[in-house]
Amino acid sequence: DRGIGKALIAFCEAEARRLRLNAVCLYTNEKMTANLSIYPRLGYTETGRRTEDGFRRVFFEKRLS
Template identity: 75%
Template sequence: MDNKLRIRPAVGRDVQSVRICAEGAYEQYVDAIGKAPAPMVADFEALIAAEHVHVAVNPDNEVLGFIVFYPTDQHVLLENVAVKASASGQGIGKALIAFCEASARKLGARSIKLYTNEKMTENLSIYPHLGYKETGRVTEDGFERVYFEKVI
């Protein structure tokens, strides 16, 4: 990862960049899932206003990726992480997840929970590699979801 990468809270002017990043990251799954994945249709305005979104930016303040997470009970829910295709392979996704984990520790959370779609097969191997354990599979909101948790 480029050491000039900075992670900061998203602000209103980031909404369009975050939306474009999400659409680019998830459009490849529309056919496999049969509809737009939930992250493509998220209400980013509301998520940013609630301070649940952080963006990874380069020195020019260009959004290269983003992460959505927030505390729930004793846990943090990592709802979404995406990186622009032009910035993939640079460790940005891992940096965003590490930022989420560090934030969760500061909040005193016991663990981080997340889910992904079973059709997003690369995620099914990435998350265990980062220390997340599969905790279940369910059909929810019309999606086949795979749940993971990492105790921190």
Template identity: 70%
Template sequence: MIRPARPADEPAIRACAIAAYQRYIAVIGRKPAPMTADFAAQIAAGQVYVARDDNDQPTGFIVFYPDDAIAMMLENIAVAPDHAGRGIGKRLMAFCEDTARQLGFSHVRLYTNEKMTENLAIYPHLGYVETGRRNEDGFNRVYFEKALA
């Protein structure tokens, strides 16, 4: 089940982000941006959704919001490592894409760190096309976009 995040979910969302992104600190040389995000503000803005298991325990989350008149920006997606490999990430991505379609957006955009090489392989497999690379806030980011049918 995926539902909008509530303020009480913030500690679980933060813990999920830390657990999911911890392994990238050594590769990037610092904490990835999702580990320092202001989840309370994002939750208050209605940008965060949580995936829950049958016992209503959080298994992952996604952050997205309108980027411009045509695209939804997928800012962050993470699955708790002990729930990885169960399709939760794909369901969260599909939820973002379905929501974008329902709201009249024709594209979803996202970015990842260039050192997160698994993501560089996963996103094209899911229909995303690389649109550019740039350095922002000291991170080398790779941007992707997917046209929604």
């Protein structure tokens, strides 16, 4: 782990704050188990699961202050 994913998330959150957005929303594939554990540790809350275009997706949101 080189921390690239965490750096990308940090960049997205910084940009969202700069743009005065209230939240960052993202999704990952259900099979990406590492993502399913890291996003909550970074402050993201699971908001739903559904199949789209044949992919089982898990949706997350992080409210920004």
